[in-house]
Amino acid sequence: MPVMLEISNHVAYVTLNRPEAMNSLDPESTADLTEIWARVRTDPDIRVAVLTGAGEKAFCTGTDMKKAPPPTECMAATYLRDGQPILPHMKMWKPIIAAINGYAVGGGLEMALACDLRIASSNAKFGLTEVKVASLAGLNGTQVLPRAMPQAVAMKMLLTGEMISADEALRYGLVSDVVEPSGLADLAKSYAEKIASAAPLSVQAAKQAAVLGQDMPLEHGILFSHLLWGVLRDTEDRKEGFKAFGERRAPEFRGA
Numbered sequence: 001m002p003v004m005l006e007i008s009n010h011v012a013y014v015t016l017n018r019p020e021a022m023n024s025l026d027p028e029s030t031a032d033l034t035e036i037w038a039r040v041r042t043d044p045d046i047r048v049a050v051l052t053g054a055g056e057k058a059f060c061t062g063t064d065m066k067k068a069p070p071p072t073e074c075m076a077a078t079y080l081r082d083g084q085p086i087l088p089h090m091k092m093w094k095p096i097i098a099a100i101n102g103y104a105v106g107g108g109l110e111m112a113l114a115c116d117l118r119i120a121s122s123n124a125k126f127g128l129t130e131v132k133v134a135s136l137a138g139l140n141g142t143q144v145l146p147r148a149m150p151q152a153v154a155m156k157m158l159l160t161g162e163m164i165s166a167d168e169a170l171r172y173g174l175v176s177d178v179v180e181p182s183g184l185a186d187l188a189k190s191y192a193e194k195i196a197s198a199a200p201l202s203v204q205a206a207k208q209a210a211v212l213g214q215d216m217p218l219e220h221g222i223l224f225s226h227l228l229w230g231v232l233r234d235t236e237d238r239k240e241g242f243k244a245f246g247e248r249r250a251p252e253f254r255g256a
């Protein structure tokens with residue numbers, strides 16, 4: 001399978017599985033990802049996902065440039081019927097963790113930027129190299145990278161196609177943690193399991209408030225988050241959370 005899905009303890013582990021091609025995205029991988037993200041979004045047993053690449057060399061190097069098929073119809077038809085590929089399928093309120101285990105280049109870095117947490121192995125490298133192959137970081141990279149790190153560094157990456165190291169990515173806040181390659185999967189699992197053990201509706205509301213709030217004036221964001229708090233105030237899980245605290249036991253959340 002070009003993309004593997006494993007579900008364990010409410011966590012979906014999504015692994016791009018073409019290490020011989022640096023986990024680049026061929027048409028089959030893209031189709032698999034579309035199905036997998038739909039499952040992650042709708043399966044009530046899944047509370048959080050981890051996206052990574054097989055092997056220790058690459059997370060994903062973007063479009064498989066050797067297998068990209070020639071277009072069969074004009075862009076207007078594709079664009080107006082399907083919209084953007086790949087990223088809309090990752091749009092959900094369940095959190096996604098990118099465990100970046102090597103090169104995150106082109107569309108690979110853009111997928112990582114669409115995740116909520118980014119952690120990396122010490123050998124990871126990050127780049128939007130599309131200008132070197134006569135394309136554009138068209139999966140939001142030109143918009144998101146300059147908002148995710150210092151603008152001067154983002155512009156250097158976008159215009160020269162130069163890559164940065166894991167240590168630089170940590171320094172610029174593009175990732176939250178850098179660990180040895182052998183420790184990356186365990187770190188991803190520990191963050192995922194912490195998120196999965198929290199109240200699922202609270203986690204999703206926190207993501208919604210933070211993501212949508214970024215595009216709102218502060219006062220609107222504050223009002224919106226207060227309304228979301230009110231929505232959660234009436235959940236069974238909140239009663240359970242408060243009761244479990246008083247009884248000094250672990251809560252059992254149901255997402256209700």
Ligand SMILES: CC(C)(COP(=O)(O)OP(=O)(O)OC[C@H]1O[C@@H](n2cnc3c(N)ncnc32)[C@H](O)[C@@H]1OP(=O)(O)O)[C@@H](O)C(=O)NCCC(=O)NCCSC(=O)/C(=C/c1ccccc1)CC(=O)O
Nearest residue numbers: 020021022024061062063064065066103106107135138139
């Ligand atoms: C990452 C590298 C710098 C690593 O170099 P290294 O020397 O260590 O390894 P290689 O020998 O180069 O790679 C090993 C093996 O993998 C194949 N490989 C790697 N990446 C790709 C790829 N993206 N497509 C196809 N094949 C790939 C490589 O050919 C080798 O195979 P072998 O010869 O052994 O059979 C270096 O690999 C590198 O620079 N890779 C390319 C990175 C890149 O330019 N990525 C950007 C692609 S364009 C893109 O992602 C776009 C996304 C998009 C935008 C909008 C809408 C949809 C998608 C733009 C677009 O599609 O136009």
